[in-house]
Amino acid sequence: MSQRVVVIGGDAAGMTVASALRRTLPQDHEVVVLERGSWTSYSACGIPYWISGEVGSPEALVARSVQAHLDNGIDVRMGAEATAIDPVARTVSIRDADDLAYDRLVIATGAEPVRPDLPGIDGSGIYGVQTLDDGQALIDGLAKRPDKVVVVGSGYVGLEIAEACVARGFDTTVVDRSPTPLSIIEPQLGEQVAAAMRKHGIRLLADTAVTGFGLDDDGHVGAVDTEDESIEADLVVLGLGVTARSTLAAAAGLPLGAKGGIVVDEHQRVTGFDDIWAAGDCVVTQDRLTGDLIHVPLGTHANKQGLVAADSILADVTGQQPRIDFPGVVRTAITKFCALEVSRTGLGARQARDAGFDPVTVSIETTNFAGYMPDPETMTVVMIADRSTRRLLGAQIVGGEDSALRIDVAATALAVGMSVDDIVMLDLAYAPPFSSVWSPIQVAARAAVKALG
Amino acid sequence: MSQRVVVIGGDAAGMTVASALRRTLPQDHEVVVLERGSWTSYSACGIPYWISGEVGSPEALVARSVQAHLDNGIDVRMGAEATAIDPVARTVSIRDADDLAYDRLVIATGAEPVRPDLPGIDGSGIYGVQTLDDGQALIDGLAKRPDKVVVVGSGYVGLEIAEACVARGFDTTVVDRSPTPLSIIEPQLGEQVAAAMRKHGIRLLADTAVTGFGLDDDGHVGAVDTEDESIEADLVVLGLGVTARSTLAAAAGLPLGAKGGIVVDEHQRVTGFDDIWAAGDCVVTQDRLTGDLIHVPLGTHANKQGLVAADSILADVTGQQPRIDFPGVVRTAITKFCALEVSRTGLGARQARDAGFDPVTVSIETTNFAGYMPDPETMTVVMIADRSTRRLLGAQIVGGEDSALRIDVAATALAVGMSVDDIVMLDLAYAPPFSSVWSPIQVAARAAVKALG
Structure with a gap:
């Protein structure tokens, strides 16, 4: 039928x-x-x-x-x-x-897009970015060559948009209530993102809550108001998730x-x-x-x-049985931003504590390929493991070229509840143009093993 | 004591x-x-x-x-x-x-290094490459500016040395008895490596068994003899594993x-x-x-x-218990060669059959990042799965930038006996600069799921 x-x-x-x-x-x-x-x-x-x-x-x-x-x-x-x-x-x-x-x-x-109930939020010149229609509206707004662009929120979409605006020559400021950008990564990695933003000419106002939007007589945005100051803004992008x-x-x-x-x-x-x-x-x-x-x-x-x-x-x-099911997620995310690659998977240290784990957090510095090859770039890997079970709980990477995708090993390990000890013994790819003899994820796992005792 | x-x-x-x-x-x-x-x-x-x-x-x-x-x-x-x-x-x-x-x-x-018992093998000018002392000897040999360098064997060390010799301006030929170079990968991927060699000016004599070495009166190598012809050679590198x-x-x-x-x-x-x-x-x-x-x-x-x-x-x-053990390997290998990245893990199709599995082999083409981003490079992923258990048996990648390290997901999956169905549902990293919405390993896993029915 x-x-x-x-x-x-x-x-x-x-x-x-x-x-x-x-x-x-x-x-x-x-x-x-x-x-x-x-x-x-x-x-x-x-x-x-x-x-x-x-x-x-x-x-x-x-x-x-x-x-x-x-x-x-x-x-x-x-x-x-x-x-x-x-x-x-x-x-x-x-x-x-x-x-x-x-x-x-x-x-x-x-x-x-989240549109908080703040004074002036419905003014013109304030854009969300979720659909292609939203994207077209923002492009039309930028075509009017605003003097000052302000992005509210420093999640990865906010940062990617901020970088795009700078690339197009706009004076761009990012405002966020968090002390460091990209709150999905640990603060010490967020500091690296903040440094990259400054280097690329993006102004960052961290620890700053937006309280409203100043509108001109036509209802067009002219300022983003915060607890501390009023920031000039002809165009605002909401990147609040x-x-x-x-x-x-x-x-x-x-x-x-x-x-x-x-x-x-x-x-x-x-x-x-x-x-x-x-x-x-x-x-x-x-x-x-x-x-x-x-x-x-x-x-x-x-x-x-x-x-x-x-x-x-x-x-x-x-009338048959389903063949597949959706097993859930491990919160993997990745972005490239201002020449930095950033990725994360699993739980952050605070998320792990909130979930009842007893997390041990380690952070290591390594290079994206063998240190003796020309021009290696540094990368930082943070790893979080559970003290009692020695299970991997999460991992995060910030670094140069060829760094962030390595998070996929951790994402795969999380899916099966692998311990950091088992990660150390994985047969991961090694050749001098790709890593040191220990893959960055394994360097971090070794540090976690050591920290767990 | x-x-x-x-x-x-x-x-x-x-x-x-x-x-x-x-x-x-x-x-x-x-x-x-x-x-x-x-x-x-x-x-x-x-x-x-x-x-x-x-x-x-x-x-x-x-x-x-x-x-x-x-x-x-x-x-x-x-x-x-x-x-x-x-x-x-x-x-x-x-x-x-x-x-x-x-x-x-x-x-x-x-x-x-394997030194087969062939006539002339002990002549001067024939080098293995295993220790730093071997490397120094080869560099000293190259300093005499030989007219013709011949590399015997097309494993990854042989290929890396051949590329190094071409980079230094030497006329370089690789001879191998296999029909395609790099026998650790499937022949259809080996063809891509062969094409890259030709493009980089390396002469490849495939399907060619070396029968001996012609020496001059001083006992120095002058030729590599094969079943078909005698190849001029002032310096020979043995890359036979x-x-x-x-x-x-x-x-x-x-x-x-x-x-x-x-x-x-x-x-x-x-x-x-x-x-x-x-x-x-x-x-x-x-x-x-x-x-x-x-x-x-x-x-x-x-x-x-x-x-x-x-x-x-x-x-x-x-007198205590050991804390760790070595779990074995899954044959992961990676190399960068003539602008191609090559990696593999697990069993090849023939190895899988020889080991008693009933392998299904699929091959997919994808790009190293979202196809709409500027200048994506192609990559090929071969995946081998077991028909009865649906377990991953092996994977191989040949492609441009940012392709080969993705093999680590497969290497991790192999360590825990993951099925191709489970690989499809992994929460791997995705953003347009890094992949299409399905990671290349998952594109291959989907093809394997389809082939398994």
């Missing part, structure tokens, strides 16, 4: 589900995608590189166009904004269109967790709702180390969760 | 054992190292970069000098060549010196395995000999996938085995 899957949201998670289902479901099953914006399947992570000019056009960030999805037999409806979900009647309401009935629903509504875009889900009574993320099981099925799945930046997912449900909005998880949701829906349609 | 540990061999494994013991043993215990050559603790892997001129002097390749070891309280005896071991009397005979009694003995005699340097051990009745490697347990203790340990290029070690004892001469293993041997000896002295 022909059935209909409706997917709300046409970016990474939504289009992954739709594409996988279109490949596997019988052709008489409908796959409908409702996308309120102008684009499908795009890389939001690429927006800073579009702003900087390294990427020439928004089209370049689109992995697959609307037409390509249509040609694949997916009923993509652009500009279609879902306004309500009725889980009992199994219908979705759409602005300026008839309600659409579904047999199975996928919510992939993504995330939205995101929360799940889950208003629709909330209104329909779906369970929500941290930062408004929809609560799902390991098959991305919404807890308590047999006909509804959710995936991507709008859900919470399990931290593999702590078991906590956390909100980690990243394209890499959205793609995997999309595959898992599609597999579960196919199993539901065919 | 004061006791004496004697270590034969003063490079990576031997000096690691000696240094670790000197740190941990009571001061009245003697630690004596016998080194027949002129150097301690050097990086043999760095020799090609010394030949090419990227590294300025042999001293740069020495991690710790003789004097530094002496200052640390290690009784290093340079130019001291052990000529016999008596495991019953517990003595070592030394050329032109008195016998030396030991309580515990460590054999760290390293490896020696190495075997364990274990003549001493063999004469003392110690058990030997593949390529003459000494057989040891997981604490590097020689099987059947309670007072003798061995570590580094002179031992065989367990393949973690097959359980086979194999000979893998790499500094990275030598260092780890040195730590393990020292830990075991300390335990033996103190």
Whole structure:
């Protein structure tokens, strides 16, 4: 019997589900995608590189166009904004269109930038950066050649945008309430990021809480107000992170967790709702180390969760067992910023303590390849291990070329609960152009072993 | 009671054992190292970069000098060549010196280049490259500006030396009996290496067995003879791999395995000999996938085995339990060659079949970072998985910048017997300057999952 899957949201998670289902479901099953914006399947992570000019056009960030999805037999409806979900009647309401009935629903509504409730926040010239439409708005704003750009927040998106603005010649200031930028890394590594910012001509106001925005008579931003001073600003970018875009889900009574993320099981099925799945930046997912449900909005998880949701829906349609599940995350993140590479995985020292571990933290300096080769660059690796079990809890890297991706060894080790002793004995790649005889992750693991005694 | 540990061999494994013991043993215990050559603790892997001129002097390749070891309280005896071991009397005979009694003995005699028994092999102008003294001899040979350099063998050392010779302006030919260079990687990847060689002006004679060496009246090499032709050659480098340097051990009745490697347990203790340990290029070690004892001469293993041997000896002295063991290897290797990065880990397709697995091999092309960023370089990943268990068996990478080190994820996964399905769900680092949203190893794992069905 022909059935209909409706997917709300046409970016990474939504289009992954739709594409996988279109490949596997019988052709008489409908796959409908409702996308309120102008684009499908795009890389939001690429927006800073579009702003900087390294990427020439928004089209370049689109992995697959609307037409390509249509040609694949997916009923993509652009500009279609879902306004309500009725889980009992199994219908979705759409602005300026008839309600659409579904047999199975996928919510992939993504995330939205945090916009704190501060005086002046709704002034013009204040931008979030989450969608390609947001990116276009920011580019249009920069085209007016503002004298002073202020980025509020020093998470990786904030920093990447700040670097892009400096690259384009704008006077750029980053304001953050934290004492060091990039609060996802330990403060001693954050200091290195702060030094790189200064070297690249980015002004950093750390330990500084924004209290509001000064607007001119036209309602355009003119200043960012902080506890200490008022900073001149013709254009403001909000880099304060995101929360799940889950208003629709909330209104329909779906369970929500941290930062408004929809609560799902390991098959991305919404807890308590047999006909509804959710995936991507709008859900919470399990931290593999702590078991906590956390909100980690990243394209890499959205793609995997999309595959898992599609597999579960196919199993539901065919009456078979699902073949895959989503095991959760270990909070891996990476960025390149002002000639520094930065990465992290697992828990930071404070997160580890908060989760009830007894963490031992070590920090080592090494080089990105054998020290006798020409021009080695330094890198710092911080490693956090649990005193009682000797398990790896987390690792972080800041360094020059060829440093940050080494975090993947730690991310893999975390997934299986490996001890720092076992990491020391891994058979990792070694040749002089790539590392010293001990890989940087192993140099850190040896330091952790020593610290654990 | 004061006791004496004697270590034969003063490079990576031997000096690691000696240094670790000197740190941990009571001061009245003697630690004596016998080194027949002129150097301690050097990086043999760095020799090609010394030949090419990227590294300025042999001293740069020495991690710790003789004097530094002496200052640390290690009784290093340079130019001291052990000529016999008596495991019953517990003595070592030394050329032109008195016998030396030991309580515990460590054999760290390293490896020696394979010199096949071919006509003319003992002519002058034919070099192996294993020790710094070998490297100096080769540099002296090149200083005579030979017209034609021929490298016999296309393993990674052979290729690195060939590249160094081309970089120094020599007409260089590589001869190998294999159809493609670097037989540790699958032939389809070897083709890429062959193409890179040609592009860099290295002549490659594949599928060509060397039958001997033509010598002039002074006994100097003038030609490399093959089945098909005689190749002009004023200087020949043997890159035919190495075997364990274990003549001493063999004469003392110690058990030997593949390529003459000494057989040891997981604490590097020689099987059947309670007072003798061995570590580094002179031992065989367990393949973690097959359980086979194999000979893998790499500094990275030598260092780890040195730590393990020292830990075991300390335990033996103190009567405590050893704290660490050497878990074996997964055959990880990496090199940079003619602007190509090459790496591999685990079993190749044929090795997997020979070991009784039912391997499925996939090959994927991807880029070293997001395809929309400027100038991405391509990379090829080959992945081999077991049909019945879906376990990863091996992976290989050939590509441009920032490609080969990604093999470490596969090496880590192999150590714990991870399935390709689990690899797909790993939380690996993603940002546009580092990869597409699926890490290259995961792109390959997805292809393997598809092939396994």
